[in-house]
Amino acid sequence: AQSVSQHNHHVILSEAASLELGCNYSYGGTVNLFWYVQYPGQHLQLLLKYFSGDPLVKGIKGFEAEFIKSKFSFNLRKPSVQWSDTAEYFCAVSKSGSARQLTFGSGTQLTVLP
């Protein structure tokens, strides 16, 4: 079975700092990779996704993630965070297939100080 590890449970940054959230997965087959974000009081929404092609994926709000297959990693990055990026971030992986059951990491709470 696949699993996802997010090593940072809570990250606190000042505005304009750079962000990198780690995500590692374990699964030997072809995978789809996702980052979801949940802003306070809102529903879970997609930040970016990787299915195939260019391993550097750009998402909404200036976020990007790089799929490094040899390291089983899909780290999320943003060069300069804003106070509005305060949220919980979830990495998820699914096996390629007809019904894509997502396996989520435990999440990283990001707090950006103004």
Add this chain to the structure above:
Amino acid sequence: SQTIHQWPATLVQPVGSPLSLECTVEGTSNPNLYWYRQAAGRGLQLLFYSVGIGQISSEVPQNLSASRPQDRQFILSSKKLLLSDSGFYLCAWDREGNQPQHFGDGTRLSIL
């Protein structure tokens, strides 16, 4: 555009009582449907998924069951709730092909 609705938003139930959470999707047909649970301090765990009416796959053994009586309706049920059933329940949908899952607003279930 497609929308997903879950209700109720919050629910407080005594131990041993039954449960029914409903999820409906609008604006699409033949979606894949999913139920997840997020326990306090943990990530989301897939409970059930369905690729069509009457087709339910369970990912983890538990006190819960799911049903899909209509194409865009997915119901999570229990005959007798346990304390350990407390958590945040999310419904999601997607379509075949390279499409991400879209989530509802969730139901926060507290068992007393």
